[in-house]
Amino acid sequence: MIQKKLVSIVLAIMVTVFLTGISFAGTLTEIVKRGELRVAVQSGAAPYAFVDKNGVHTGSMVDFTKGMADSMGVKIKILDFDWDGLIPALLSGKADILAADMTPTLKRALKISFADPWMYVQTCVFTKTGAGYQTLEDVNKPEVTVGVLLGSTGETIAKQYLPKAKIKSYKGGGRMIIQAMIAGHVDAGVNDDLAVLTALPDFPPNSIRLLDKRLGGKAPLSFAVLHESVNLWQWINLYFETIRANGAYDKNIAYWMEGIEWKKDH
Amino acid sequence: MMGFYFSRLVEIYPFFLKGLWMTSKIAFISLVTCTLIGVILGIFRSGNNIILKRIVGVYVAFVRGTPFVVQIFIVFFILPDWGIQLDAFSAALLAMAIMGSGFICEIVAGGIDSISKGQWEAAASSGLTLTQQLRLVIMPQAMKVILPPLVGQYVLLIKDTSVISVIGVMELTRVGWVTVVRIPEGLMVFSLVGVLYFSISYPLILLSNYLERKMAVQ
Amino acid sequence: MLVDFNFRIIFEYLPLFLTGLRSTFFISLVSISLALVTGVIACACRISGIKILKYPAIAFIEIIRSTPLLVQIYFLYFGLPTLGLRVPEIQTGIIALMLNSGAYIAEIIRAGITSVDQGQLEAGTASGLNYIQRMRFIILPQALGVTVPPLLGQSIVLVKDSALLSLISVMELTRCGQTMTSERFMPAEAFFTVAFFYMCIYFCLKALADWSQRKLIFREAY
Numbered sequence: 001m002i003q004k005k006l007v008s009i010v011l012a013i014m015v016t017v018f019l020t021g022i023s024f025a026g027t028l029t030e031i032v033k034r035g036e037l038r039v040a041v042q043s044g045a046a047p048y049a050f051v052d053k054n055g056v057h058t059g060s061m062v063d064f065t066k067g068m069a070d071s072m073g074v075k076i077k078i079l080d081f082d083w084d085g086l087i088p089a090l091l092s093g094k095a096d097i098l099a100a101d102m103t104p105t106l107k108r109a110l111k112i113s114f115a116d117p118w119m120y121v122q123t124c125v126f127t128k129t130g131a132g133y134q135t136l137e138d139v140n141k142p143e144v145t146v147g148v149l150l151g152s153t154g155e156t157i158a159k160q161y162l163p164k165a166k167i168k169s170y171k172g173g174g175r176m177i178i179q180a181m182i183a184g185h186v187d188a189g190v191n192d193d194l195a196v197l198t199a200l201p202d203f204p205p206n207s208i209r210l211l212d213k214r215l216g217g218k219a220p221l222s223f224a225v226l227h228e229s230v231n232l233w234q235w236i237n238l239y240f241e242t243i244r245a246n247g248a249y250d251k252n253i254a255y256w257m258e259g260i261e262w263k264k265d266h
Numbered sequence: 267m268m269g270f271y272f273s274r275l276v277e278i279y280p281f282f283l284k285g286l287w288m289t290s291k292i293a294f295i296s297l298v299t300c301t302l303i304g305v306i307l308g309i310f311r312s313g314n315n316i317i318l319k320r321i322v323g324v325y326v327a328f329v330r331g332t333p334f335v336v337q338i339f340i341v342f343f344i345l346p347d348w349g350i351q352l353d354a355f356s357a358a359l360l361a362m363a364i365m366g367s368g369f370i371c372e373i374v375a376g377g378i379d380s381i382s383k384g385q386w387e388a389a390a391s392s393g394l395t396l397t398q399q400l401r402l403v404i405m406p407q408a409m410k411v412i413l414p415p416l417v418g419q420y421v422l423l424i425k426d427t428s429v430i431s432v433i434g435v436m437e438l439t440r441v442g443w444v445t446v447v448r449i450p451e452g453l454m455v456f457s458l459v460g461v462l463y464f465s466i467s468y469p470l471i472l473l474s475n476y477l478e479r480k481m482a483v484q
Numbered sequence: 485m486l487v488d489f490n491f492r493i494i495f496e497y498l499p500l501f502l503t504g505l506r507s508t509f510f511i512s513l514v515s516i517s518l519a520l521v522t523g524v525i526a527c528a529c530r531i532s533g534i535k536i537l538k539y540p541a542i543a544f545i546e547i548i549r550s551t552p553l554l555v556q557i558y559f560l561y562f563g564l565p566t567l568g569l570r571v572p573e574i575q576t577g578i579i580a581l582m583l584n585s586g587a588y589i590a591e592i593i594r595a596g597i598t599s600v601d602q603g604q605l606e607a608g609t610a611s612g613l614n615y616i617q618r619m620r621f622i623i624l625p626q627a628l629g630v631t632v633p634p635l636l637g638q639s640i641v642l643v644k645d646s647a648l649l650s651l652i653s654v655m656e657l658t659r660c661g662q663t664m665t666s667e668r669f670m671p672a673e674a675f676f677t678v679a680f681f682y683m684c685i686y687f688c689l690k691a692l693a694d695w696s697q698r699k700l701i702f703r704e705a706y
Contacts, residue, residue, distance in 0.1 A: 003315060006306050038353075043434055044444035051436070051444055055281045079354060081434045084666040091669060092346035094353060111669050150653070151666030170653045171662060175447040180653075182450070183565030185573060202448050330640075331686030332679045333647035336658060340679065343671035421549075428552035432651065439554055452562025460551045460559065467550040 028072075028231040031096055036077050037069040040095035043080040045173045047198050047256040048101050051080075052266035060256035061099040064118070067248065068097075068239055082172050084151030087112060090224060096232065098224040101195060103153045113227050115236040117220030119253075123157050124193040125211040128181060131188075136213055139188050140164050147177040147186035153219065158190040161215045175199050178208065190215070194257065201260050271451040275458070278445060285441030286462045292437060293424045293466075295359055300366030300423065301416075307367055308374025309400065322371060329368030334429050337361055342433045358430040366423050373419060377412035378404060410481045417474040421467050428463070438462055494673050497664050504660035505681055511574065511656060512643045515581035519642065520635075522582055523589025530590060531597065541590070548587035554648050556580050561652045577649035585642050589635065596631035636693035643685055657681055 031037050041049035041061050049059040057078040069076035081089050083100075090098045090112055101121070104114035125146075127133045139146065140162045148155040150169040158167050168186055170176040177189040178199055189196070193210060200208055225232050243249040256262055310318045311326070329337070341361040345352065352360060381404050389403040431440035442459040446452055529541035548556065557580040564571050571579070600622065608622045650659035661678035665671045 003310065003313065003318065006309065010303065010306055043440070044447050046448065050448070051281065053278045053281065055284045079434060080436075082432070084662060085434065087669055088343045088665060088671055092343055092671075093351045094346070150662065168653060169663070171651060171659075172443075173447065176653075179447060179450060179562070179565075184570035203450065327686070328679075328683065331683040331690075333644040333658065333682060335647045335650070336661070336675055336679050336682065339661070339671065339675045343665070344675065347672060425552035428554040429648065431554070439552065439558070442555070443558060446558070446562045450562075450566070452559065452564075452566050456555055456559035456563060459555050460547070463552060463555060464547065464550045468546065471546070471550060 027229045028235055031074060031232070032072055034074070036075045037065065037072060037097065038077045038079060038095045039065040040079050040081055040086050040089040040098045040100075041065075042083055042086060042100050042173055044175065045100070045195075046202070046266075047262055048195075049078070049080065049099070050266075054266075058266050060252055061101075063252050063256070064243075065097060065099050067243065068236070071239065083149050083174075084171060087151075087224075090226060093226075096225065096229065097236070100223075101192060101221045102224060103219045104222050104224075105153060105156075108224075111227075112224045113229070113233050114222040114224045115233055116240065117222045118240055118249075119194070119221045120218045121192040121194040121221060122214040122218055123154055123190060123216050124196060124214050125162075125188055125190055126178075126181075126196050126208055127188045127211065129206055129209045133188060133211065136161065136211070136215075139211070142166070144188060145186045147180050147189040149174055149177060149191060152191070154190045154192065157215050162190070175202075178203060182207065192219070192221075198257060201263060271449050271454065274449050275445075275451070275454055278449070279458075281445070282438065282441055282458060282462060285436060285438035286466075288435065289424075289427050289437040289439075289463075290466065292355075292358055292362065292427050292430065292435070296362035296366055296423060296427070297420055299359070299363040300370050303363060303367035304370025305374050307371035308378065311371055311375035312378040326368045326371055329365050330372075334361070334365055334426055335432060337365055338429060338433055354433050354435045357433060358427075358435050361430070362423065362427065365426065366419070369419055369422075370416065373412055373415050374408070376415075377408035380411050381407050414474055414478040414481055417470060417477055421470045421474065424467055424470070425463070490670060490673050493664075493668060493670060494677050497660070497674075497677075500660050500663065501657070501677060501681065504655065504657040507655050508643065508646055508657040508685075511578060511581070511646050511649065511654070512639070515578050515646070516585065516639050516642050518578065518582040519585035519589055519638075522586025523593055526586055526590035527593040527597075530594060545587045545590055548584055549591075553580065553584050553645055554651070556584055557648055557652060573652050574649075574654050577646070577652060577654050581642060581645060581649075584645065585638055588638055588641075592631055592634045592638065593627070595634075596627035599630045600626045633693055633697045636689065636696060640686060640689045640693070643689065644682070647682075 039061075041057070041059070044050050045059070047059050049057065049061040052058045057080070062078060065078075066076050079089065079095055086098050086100055086102065087108065089095050098112070101119070102108075102114075104117075108114070125133075125136070125139055127139075133139050133144075138144075142164050144162075144165045145168055146158055146162055146165045147168050147170055148158045150171045152174075155167070155169055158165075165188075168180075170180060174191045174195045177186065177191060178196070180186050181189055182203065193214065196208070196210060223236055225236070240249065243252075307322050307325070311322045313319065338358070338361045341364070342352070342354070342357045345357075385403055385407065386399065389399040394402065427437060428439040430437055431443060434440070436444075438459055442455050446455045449455060526541050526544060529537040530545065532538055557577065560571075560576050560580050561573070564576065604622050604626075608617070613621065646656060647658040649656055650662060653659070657678055661671075661674040664674035668674075
């Protein structure tokens with residue numbers, strides 16, 4: 001009897017713990033009903049999404065999705081993850097939207113649905129200034145170590161274009177590659193040119209340079225939702241059309257991507 | 267250069283305090299839930315019901331045999347497949363509860379097992395029910411054996427909250443990790459993180475040492 | 485969910501997991517050996533009467549015990565480069581594990597040594613044994629019985645701690661799980677397989693610990 005009592009106490013505790021946390025990934029109507037839009041962004045990836053000096057989530061992705069939440073009339077909840085944790089977060093229903101500088105690849109599109117691109121970038125190779133690498137052939141050597149981001153298209157592209165080099169994958173964000181390069185763990189890095197260029201101001205000036213040759217063609221960047229969130233997917237496309245028309249899109253890009261004004265405020 | 271980074275670090279200090287607060291919240295809630303569940307499991311584990319003992323044994327083996335970071339990934343990314351969807355904070359609490367209760371279960375079971383059979387028999391012959399035996403005779407004595415390693419386990423649990431940073435919870439270690447990519451002064455950033463952890467762990471370690479000495483005298 | 489559990493994919497990734505397993509073995513073995521050395525040195529300093537050895541040792545041990553291993557790993561990983569040192573990730577990880585387990589081992593050894601009855605030591609001295617002989621015949625055999633089980637326990641802890649090295653992109657077992665998840669988006673297959681391998685290591689080490697406990701208890705009962 002004592003053990004029966006204890007079993008029921010245990011079950012009660014477990015049920016309480018679960019219920020306090022259960023939430024439902026939803027389509028547009030669910031989000032509006034819930035009153036909250038949950039967005040998965042990458043951790044510490046300024047200027048896309050990061051936590052500023054006041055401890056507030058901010059960045060280009062945050063501003064875009066905050067605008068979405070305002071238009072929907074709901075609150076916004078920003079959840080941050082490592083790069084390789086973004087898609088699992090969306091798939092496991094933790095977030096409604098994946099808002100990052102993610103390229104829609106065919107493999108990813110098997111699992112999640114991408115909205116229309118909000119930006120185009122190209123993959124680049126970057127090294128330390130003065131390291132002497134000029135062309136791809138210089139980097140494509142067995143003694144060269146190239147850093148890439150775990151789970152990114154940079155990882156796949158690097159393996160494709162630099163098959164002879166040693167590829168090392170870093171968990172976290174693109175900045176981990178730059179860090180690793182400065183620390184001497186890798187000789188070069190492969191990532192989106194926009195991601196590298198916008199990260200440069202945080203590091204000593206003129207310490208990093210991009211090689212001229214870009215890898216692959218223009219790559220789109222898109223937000224993503226679950227396959228079944230069809231109306232949310234359409235809504236996001238309409239949202240971007242709207243903000244391109246009314247100038248909010250240009251303001252966002254100009255502030256976060258093209259200038260460094262944001263560093264003063266955040 | 268160092269000065270420049272130092273001033274940025276000072277600017278961002280409140281962020282670290284926020285992280286410390288999050289760590290403390292998670293730690294406190296986890297300690298309570300782990301202890302509650304752990305005590306119950308420990309009673310099962312040291313009881314007479316072989317089936318329960320075995321089941322709890324399997325649970326404990328899993329918790330003690332796999333790294334906490336792997337358990338967190340399982341709770342966070344795999345449970346949703348079974349219909350349990352949790353946000354990062356709740357998943358963190360659940361993972362901590364599962365892990366901590368496994369360890370506390372063994373401590374409690376060890377404490378109860380250390381009480382000689384004679385005590386159980388004496389209590390039973392005094393006409394007490396099983397619940398009363400446990401509550402009035404066995405547990406008070408077992409507590410002396412349980413308390414020092416229990417407090418030691420609390421310190422370990424507080425430190426394990428740092429692993430939760432992998433699922434994005436903005437606790438103290440994550441704050442350090444996110445900061446160091448923008449302020450590349452690893453020594454400064456993580457010294458600060460270390461000092462803040464030290465401030466909440468060390469008092470508990472002192473308490474554990476004190477309890478160990480106090481209980482050993484008897 | 486288990487219905488869809490894709491064993492085919494797991495077999496496809498098995499070579500990767502075995503590479504990770506081997507790497508985890510290597511890292512754990514090297515780290516625990518180095519940690520033993522570190523622990524002995526730290527313990528010797530700790531129990532010595534020489535203040536200049538004793539207090540830094542105490543500080544070292546208390547700092548390690550009061551801060552999380554992950555913070556120590558990040559401290560070395562992000563901090564060493566700022567000192568101009570270029571240490572490959574795997575060595576950074578091994579150093580972190582060595583220092584961390586070393587501190588705990590120092591305490592285990594210290595507990596083992598102090599557990600030997602003072603009376604025995606006095607009897608030894610009275611019988612005319614010198615310091616080394618006292619160590620060899622009285623203290624160490626008994627200390628071993630008290631120390632070896634917790635040491636094996638610390639080894640188990642270290643194997644699990646090595647999983648954290650995946651976060652500084654060291655190729656080991658947990659990193660294989662992360663790689664498989666990021667390539668195939670199948671966290672269940674990936675991490676249950678990883679958990680399975682860790683459980684195998686755990687049961688082997690636990691069997692070893694239980695066996696050694698039985699053997700050593702025999703030795704004490706003379």
